Structure formats: C-alpha cells, structure tokens
Amino acid sequence: MTRIGATSNAWLRASASMAAEAAASTAVPCAFGSRQIDVHWRRGRRLSTSSRPLPLRAEPAGMLKVTAPLPVGIHILAPALPRFRKRYPKLAVDLRLADRQTDLIAEGIDVALRVGNLADSRLLSRRLAPHRLCAFASPGYLERMGIPQSIEELSGHECVNFRYQSSGQSLCWPFQVAERMMEFTPNAGIVVDASDGVLAVLAAGGGIGISPTYAAACHVRRGELVPVLP
Known part of the structure; x- marks a missing residue:
C-alpha cells in the first residue's frame, strides 16, 4: 500500500511551492500583523486500495482528502490543483472548504491547511507561508x-x-x-x-x-x- 507519509511529503512539497509563490505575488506593504499558515496532516492513513504491498517510494495513488479555510482554498490551493494532478495523476483530491474547525481524525482528513498555531498534539505541522x-x-x-x-x-x-x-x-x-x-x-x-x-x-x-x-x-x-x- 502507498503510505500517507510518502503522499504527504509530495503534497507538502507542492503546497510549500504554491504557498511561496502566493506569498511572493501577494506581498502588499501594510501596518497589520501577520500569522502563519500551517499545514497539518494525519499520520497512518493508507490511500491505495490495492492489497499488494508497494515500496514506500511508489507513486502515490488513491484519494487525498484535504480541508482548508475558504479563502485559502480558493486563492491558493484550487489554482494549484491542476499542476498537482499533472504531477501525480494517480492521486485524486477531495478538497473541502469550510470556516469551521474540522475534526481531522473523525472525518478521515489527510491534509489540513490552517491559519494559526497547531492546537491538537496528535497532529504534525509544517509552516508554509505568512498570513x-x-x-x-x-x-x-x-x-x-x-x-x-x-x-x-x-x-x-x-x-x-x-x-x-x-x-x-x-x-x-x-x-x-x-x-x-x-x-x-x-x-x-x-x-x-x-x-x-x-x-x-x-x-x-x-x-x-x-x-x-x-x-x-x-x-x-x-x-x-x-x-x-x-
């Protein structure tokens, strides 16, 4: 099976790239403070439905469930998804946009983009870009x-x-x-x-x-x- 670890790393590389591009293209001088956009993902989810074991470095396959706040999803993630799918054609993306705080474990979410600090100690996070x-x-x-x-x-x-x-x-x-x-x-x-x-x-x-x-x-x-x- 393709492990979420391999897929998350691929998603994080793509997410970091799109966030960096967005941060560069939207740099507007202002007097307001800034917060960071964190990406959180759940450990242990397996994406491929195949019963045949695959090496950890195999091409990611299956469904990747992603959640993000509405403006982040519309202005940062959605425009980058075609590029992401072109790079990983066997990986489908289920993008869910909402302002509410999703229970990632209960709802089976693999990757979440959040504005602010990570509060749930069960999750790992990586900073992508300033907010x-x-x-x-x-x-x-x-x-x-x-x-x-x-x-x-x-x-x-x-x-x-x-x-x-x-x-x-x-x-x-x-x-x-x-x-x-x-x-x-x-x-x-x-x-x-x-x-x-x-x-x-x-x-x-x-x-x-x-x-x-x-x-x-x-x-x-x-x-x-x-x-x-x-």
Whole structure:
C-alpha cells in the first residue's frame, strides 16, 4: 500500500511551492500583523486500495482528502490543483472548504491547511507561508472620502468588517505600530461572513476593510483596490 507519509511529503512539497509563490505575488506593504499558515496532516492513513504491498517510494495513488479555510482554498490551493494532478495523476483530491474547525481524525482528513498555531498534539505541522492582513479600499472611495493617515482617522470612514461564521464574532483589526500591537474595532456599516464578500463590497466602493493579502491580490492587480495605511 502507498503510505500517507510518502503522499504527504509530495503534497507538502507542492503546497510549500504554491504557498511561496502566493506569498511572493501577494506581498502588499501594510501596518497589520501577520500569522502563519500551517499545514497539518494525519499520520497512518493508507490511500491505495490495492492489497499488494508497494515500496514506500511508489507513486502515490488513491484519494487525498484535504480541508482548508475558504479563502485559502480558493486563492491558493484550487489554482494549484491542476499542476498537482499533472504531477501525480494517480492521486485524486477531495478538497473541502469550510470556516469551521474540522475534526481531522473523525472525518478521515489527510491534509489540513490552517491559519494559526497547531492546537491538537496528535497532529504534525509544517509552516508554509505568512498570513498577512492589510487594509484596502477602492480608488473611487478614497477619492471621495479621503485617505486616512492614522488608525484614529478610521473612525471617520465607512468600514466593512468580517464576521467569523464559527463564532459569530466580528473581527478586531490588529495593527502593528513600531513594536506594539494595537486593535481597532470598527463601527462597521456592513458586516460580511466571507472574505471574498468583504472584498466585493470594498471593490464596489463600500468603504475600508481588511483582508488577507493573497485574497485581495487579484483586485489590486486590476486596480480595483489599493492598500490603506501601508
């Protein structure tokens, strides 16, 4: 049987490559702190249904179940899957995107990408790339309302905030000022529980909001959004 160890290493190499490319292509200067994207995987799962033992270095085969937060899956993993399948054609991928914390053992998940630190000691993790947040707004909104020069000036602007689906809590915006971390809780006129929804509102001129840089990168390239408070 093809062991998950061999397959995980192959997936991790591909994931590390795509995450590095994404980090390079979405580097946007900003005043927000950063968190890391960790990849977690479960030990011991066997992928091939064949009863004939195969060497550990055999070509990976079978089904690889992967879970990730929605924005990570859409903007980092999904675009890389065709390249991954071309490299490992015998390995099928079942990608599951959700904001909830999946029980990897109970649901038979092989690989999970998570933003933050590993809490479950039964799992191994490897850091892939920084998770950077930045404030964005459309050029039209900034032309109409002005460009804030400090955190305090955000109170005079229309703000669009993100709400976690898992907890229902709205996001406090973390700013790094010199060596200090500061938090700003916006009085948001619009709250959305999906990162891409926040970006759609911002691109339509709805105000200032924050987003992972890898999610906002396509809007920045098209000139729909620009960083605020870099």
